[in-house]
Amino acid sequence: MRRWLLASIAVVLVPVPARAQAVRTWGAEPDARPAPSAAGPPPEPPPATIGTPVAGSTAAPPTPSAAEASTAPIVRTPGAVGLKYTLEGIEVRGNTTTLARVVLRYVPFRAGDVLDVADPELEATRFRLLGTGFFRDVQLSLRRGTRRGYVVLVVDVSERNTIVVDDLWLGLSADVVPGGIPRPLTAYGGARVTETNLAGTGVALGGAFAVADQQLALRVRLADPQFLRTNWVAEAELLYSAARDFFGNRDVLVDDPTQPAEDFAVAQYKRFGGRIGAGHDLGISSQLFLEYRLERIDASLPRAASDDRGEDVEPIDFMLPDGSSILSTLRATFVNDTRDEPFLPTRGHRFEASLDASLTPLGSDYTYTKLQLHAAKWFALPWGHVLQLQGFAGGVFGNAPLFERFYVGDLSDLLPDRVLDLSFDRRPAPNFLNTDIVEIRYGDYAAKVDAEYRVPLYRGSRSIYGVDFFGGFGFYGLANEQDFVEHARGYTGFSTWPIDLTFNAGLRIETQAGGFVLGVSNLVGLIPVRGQQQGAARP
Amino acid sequence: MTTLRSGRWVVRAFALVAWALAPGGADAQPTTQSQQPTRPAALPPRQANYAWDKDLLRASFSYRDVLADPELMKKLSSGLPTVIAMRAYVYREGADTPVALAPRVCRVVYDLWDEVYRVHISEPERERDQAAVLDGVLRLCTDARDLAVVRRALLTAGQAYFLGVVVDVNPVSPEMIEQMRRWMSRPTGSTGIGPSDALFGSFVQLFVRQIATSDKTLTFRTQSVVP
Numbered sequence: 195m196r197r198w199l200l201a202s203i204a205v206v207l208v209p210v211p212a213r214a215q216a217v218r219t220w221g222a223e224p225d226a227r228p229a230p231s232a233a234g235p236p237p238e239p240p241p242a243t244i245g246t247p248v249a250g251s252t253a254a255p256p257t258p259s260a261a262e263a264s265t266a267p268i269v270r271t272p273g274a275v276g277l278k279y280t281l282e283g284i285e286v287r288g289n290t291t292t293l294a295r296v297v298l299r300y301v302p303f304r305a306g307d308v309l310d311v312a313d314p315e316l317e318a319t320r321f322r323l324l325g326t327g328f329f330r331d332v333q334l335s336l337r338r339g340t341r342r343g344y345v346v347l348v349v350d351v352s353e354r355n356t357i358v359v360d361d362l363w364l365g366l367s368a369d370v371v372p373g374g375i376p377r378p379l380t381a382y383g384g385a386r387v388t389e390t391n392l393a394g395t396g397v398a399l400g401g402a403f404a405v406a407d408q409q410l411a412l413r414v415r416l417a418d419p420q421f422l423r424t425n426w427v428a429e430a431e432l433l434y435s436a437a438r439d440f441f442g443n444r445d446v447l448v449d450d451p452t453q454p455a456e457d458f459a460v461a462q463y464k465r466f467g468g469r470i471g472a473g474h475d476l477g478i479s480s481q482l483f484l485e486y487r488l489e490r491i492d493a494s495l496p497r498a499a500s501d502d503r504g505e506d507v508e509p510i511d512f513m514l515p516d517g518s519s520i521l522s523t524l525r526a527t528f529v530n531d532t533r534d535e536p537f538l539p540t541r542g543h544r545f546e547a548s549l550d551a552s553l554t555p556l557g558s559d560y561t562y563t564k565l566q567l568h569a570a571k572w573f574a575l576p577w578g579h580v581l582q583l584q585g586f587a588g589g590v591f592g593n594a595p596l597f598e599r600f601y602v603g604d605l606s607d608l609l610p611d612r613v614l615d616l617s618f619d620r621r622p623a624p625n626f627l628n629t630d631i632v633e634i635r636y637g638d639y640a641a642k643v644d645a646e647y648r649v650p651l652y653r654g655s656r657s658i659y660g661v662d663f664f665g666g667f668g669f670y671g672l673a674n675e676q677d678f679v680e681h682a683r684g685y686t687g688f689s690t691w692p693i694d695l696t697f698n699a700g701l702r703i704e705t706q707a708g709g710f711v712l713g714v715s716n717l718v719g720l721i722p723v724r725g726q727q728q729g730a731a732r733p
Numbered sequence: 734m735t736t737l738r739s740g741r742w743v744v745r746a747f748a749l750v751a752w753a754l755a756p757g758g759a760d761a762q763p764t765t766q767s768q769q770p771t772r773p774a775a776l777p778p779r780q781a782n783y784a785w786d787k788d789l790l791r792a793s794f795s796y797r798d799v800l801a802d803p804e805l806m807k808k809l810s811s812g813l814p815t816v817i818a819m820r821a822y823v824y825r826e827g828a829d830t831p832v833a834l835a836p837r838v839c840r841v842v843y844d845l846w847d848e849v850y851r852v853h854i855s856e857p858e859r860e861r862d863q864a865a866v867l868d869g870v871l872r873l874c875t876d877a878r879d880l881a882v883v884r885r886a887l888l889t890a891g892q893a894y895f896l897g898v899v900v901d902v903n904p905v906s907p908e909m910i911e912q913m914r915r916w917m918s919r920p921t922g923s924t925g926i927g928p929s930d931a932l933f934g935s936f937v938q939l940f941v942r943q944i945a946t947s948d949k950t951l952t953f954r955t956q957s958v959v960p
Contacts, residue, residue: 236779236953237795244879245786248958277842277851311813311842317909336812338845345812345845 281309281347282339288351291394292328297349299396299420300326309345311336323351326419328391330354356391363404365610367618382406382610382618388415396420404613408462411435411614427473433489435465439596440620441510441635442501450496458620459501461512461596463493465615467521476528483527488557491519491595503633504682513596513636515559521595522558525550533572537704538648538660540580543571552594562592580648580662590638600640602631605670607698607713623672623694630677630685631692637672644668644696651701658705665699769831773824773897773954781896781955788885792821792835792955796900797875799951805902808948809850809870810843817841817874819900823883826893826957833883835896839874857881885960893957901947 286294331352363384384404402413421428467489493514532542550564566588603609646666671693681690700713781794822831837856
């Protein structure tokens with residue numbers, strides 16, 4: 195994803211159609227109460243009644259008389275703030291699209307319950323409803339029931355637009371010519387859009403696409419945050435991809451009658467399939483997801499191709515079998531997230547671990563497991579800045595398809611990320627450290643550690659919520675098993691470690707429309723790469 | 734040669750990061766978590782009555798306009814608790830650090846069946862429960878009467894002091910804000926199976942901003958008093 199482009203925009207589309215009437219299940223409108231007459235100049239101070247008035251301050255009137263005290267509108271009876279009622283019912287108002295039953299899912303009270311007005315669950319219910327993203331405002335109140343001691347809980351909601359643009363991608367991918375000068379390869383673009391409250395049911399329907407020269411990816415996703423009224427999230431996704439990927443930059447030998455002679459080899463493949471899954475909260479900060487995926491892959495590969503690896507010429511592994519194949523996987527993902535905010539967090543941590551298993555008993559033509567660990571922690575520094583430390587490690591064990599391997603662009607800030615599993619760029623790693631990282635585009639093992647320092651520049655509460663300057667710096671490594679047991683010939687010493695630097699700096703801007711990252715890494719990525727080129731092995 | 738040049742580059746990069754990490758390396762204002770007024774002298778002025786009760790300074794002032802919003806008045810009679818929390822910080826003229834604090838918390842619940850407001854008041858030296866009608870609630874909860882502010886021993890004779898007052902209606906507890914932010918960060922169904930760091934959380938987060946930390950906040954300062 196091009197970081198200099200919009201990361202996320204929430205759009206205000208057409209007004210939500212008034213599909214349903216407000217649901218009123220109990221009673222009539224509550225009494226309208228008069229507003230106080232306190233507007234205008236500040237109120238006068240009440241008189242001091244104890245002690246000696248201070249000279250020079252506003253003169254204190256005399257102590258109120260017993261007669262005045264007796265006319266004060268205070269009922270001099272013992273009071274009790276703690277009140278308990280019997281809940282007669284729950285009334286949902288203001289919902290023109292969202293079904294009342296969807297609102298009621300988030301209300302943990304039922305008719306017949308004893309309702310303590312001091313129960314913190316009442317306040318939590320309001321925030322829980324706001325947390326759905328379906329409502330601009332939520333207010334709770336009580337009104338009398340039909341019998342003494344009975345009350346009706348009234349939930350007033352004000353709906354908001356629920357169509358969200360989650361991601362936008364636009365950019366120019368690049369190639370490099372000998373000498374390290376980039377040249378444009380293809381423009382690419384895409385978007386991910388979600389209706390988070392489909393027809394007021396609380397179900398999310400999302401779609402995504404990515405397109406580039408001779409490449410297309412489509413996704414359709416359906417998610418029910420409370421599947422069958424349980425606390426399980428259920429999701430289903432359909433996917434289609436017509437993709438190409440590039441291998442080598444020069445001195446590539448290809449036997450492919452369908453492709454014009456180029457200095458790289460092209461693997462073309464199509465994917466069609468889907469996945470279903472379910473997730474469950476494990477406490478307030480943790481979630482567990484389980485997923486099954488089934489795909490058919492049709493690949494069209496060159497009959498033969500070879501490329502330089504160090505001083506040697508080796509056959510290219512396209513990481514896909516020619517023709518049709520089936521991918522069938524199970525995935526488990528655990529997430530622990532205690533960040534205080536999602537876009538400009540100042541404290542907390544986020545940990546994610548996922549394990550994929552693709553096994554022949556599941557009908558898969560690919561036998562592999564994939565493990566990924568990602569941890570990040572944010573520190574609020576005493577002088578108001580924020581430090582983030584982050585680490586990632588992953589391994590693919592077995593014969594995984596191309597798009598399941600780790601890609602150098604996903605690790606380096608200086609190359610475009612993959613979009614919906616499509617890779618558009620042909621540049622190798624920038625290779626600031628002059629290592630054999632330049633030989634590797636996809637790897638089975640990847641690791642990255644980086645730090646980001648943020649300086650808050652602006653905080654607001656209207657259209658722009660925050661602007662932070664950030665600077666990030668890190669190391670990453672990408673390797674295949676071969677790189678551990680048989681280094682590319684021509685590399686010695688430190689250069690046999692396939693690692694490189696990555697860095698970025700710019701602004702993180704949080705707005706009402708979403709989060710934006712304006713980074714300089716994209717500009718840096720367009721200048722000539724520093725290290726040696728693939729295949730240009732050192733003696 | 735190439736390796737040597739890269740080595741220098743790495744050293745420079747580390748130096749740059751070290752400079753950025755150093756305190757004061759960037760010219761930004763630190764964000765404060767404190768809710769007390771940062772520039773109390775510049776707050777809007779409001780009149781108070783002071784009296785000396787032996788060596789105890791008492792103050793009387795009103796913040797009835799904190800409930801000027803009709804929505805808050807409506808909430809007052811919602812049947813659910815409304816909390817009006819007032820904090821009066823004592824400042825020496827010219828200083829931004831308070832020397833004392835006098836809090837006052839009023840908790841009101843409208844009793845739907847007895848049609849009276851149940852009021853609980855907590856302030857220094859006293860705590861009381863009362864039942865009142867609406868005007869009585871305004872008097873009890875938005876007028877500080879003879880509020881015990883500070884002992885004379887804590888003040889310097891001849892110096893001028895004033896009160897910097899912060900009034901919150903329905904302040905949200907830090908624990909609830911923390912919990913709420915986590916819900917907003919990870920709204921149900923938004924993370925799902927897909928990329929769990931999706932920016933949908935950012936979209937939902939705008940509600941956190943709208944909710945703020947209370948329904949209404951009023952701040953003002955009083956005129957000075959010299960002990």
